[in-house]
Amino acid sequence: MSDKRFRIAILDDFEKLADTVSAYEKLKVRADVTILRERLDSPEKIERTLKDMDALLLMRERTYFSDNEYNRLPNLKLLSQTGRTSRHLDLPAATRRGIAVAGTPADNGTSTKELTIALILALMRKIPEVDRRMREESWPPVAGRLLEGKTVGVLGFGRIGEEVGRILKAFNTRVLGYSRTLTAEKAGQIGAECLPMETLLKESDIVTIHVPLNANTRGMIGDKELAMMKPGALLVNTARGPIVSEAAMVKALETGHLGGVGLDVFDIEPLPMDHPLRRFDNAILLSHRGYATVEILRERYEEAMTNILNFMDGKPVKLLNPEVLKP
Secondary structure (H helix, E strand, C coil): CCCCCEEEECCCCCCCCCHHHHHHHHHHCCCEEEEECCCCCHHHHHHHHHCCCCCCEECCCCCCCCCCHCCCCCCCCCEEECCCCCEEEEEEEHHCCCCCCEECCCCCHHHHHHHHHHHHHHHCCHHHHHHHHHHCCCCCCCCCCCCCCCCCEEEEECCCHHHHHHHHHEEEEEEEEEEECCHHHHCCCCCEEEHHHHHHHHHCCCCCCCCCCCCCCCCCHHHHHHHCCCCCCCECCCCCCCHHHHHHHHHHHCCCCCEEEEECCCCCCCCCCCHHHCCCCCEEEECCCCCCCCCHHHHHHHHHHHHHHHHHCCCCEEEEEHHHHCC
């Protein structure tokens, strides 16, 4: 494939890291590259900004592309995204239009498990509150709580949930695990207990969520499930926002039944400025930072840009829609 005047846009580089990887220098030599650091939040902005582009590099799930957006981008040949999640893309429509979609390998979950532990500790020791008050008071007398000796329920015991449980055991906690396929033997390998979800909710001081979002898990934590939790228990979600009913969570915070929440994910991202969750001092709110570390973002940018270079050279690229290559 000729790379003459090939035009590339890198979208949603909010952390300003895309131009710090070596593959970016290679792309600049061979193509016109535009880096965008503000969200294109409407189909009209997407059309106005990207209509001449041959390839787009997407940071997964930050901008959504449906057939409507593809229809506005007549030159688009390749979407090279970081990660392999495709819920933000209409893959069948891309395939019909002959748009190749490339992904990068998934990370091992290290950044998410670290962030989960950070949120648990921040909630227990009330770190954000003390930090804020240190700007206003001489010496805030805020007492936190020990993690040691507490019971932590891990909902979802896959590669991330299991590792979170393993780390929590180092704090001398009781770890309860639940997933549809979890066995007592598997949980016991890290010293955890395999229990039904209802029992886990009733007995946990802290519940942390690590299930994937699908038809079975959407809304799995609602009014009924929150009511089962101990008064003052904490809830942490670094998985996906719609797993927990935001309305039910807000209500439980208002009544004080929930002692606090640590959230990295929401139903709508970015979280609207007038969202009621922003009112609570005992809600730690993050901007989907689970995977957003310098190391992982640079690694993914390098891989996604290499996919573009290989595509320009006609070399094989691992596609999320390989059927696009069929005659």
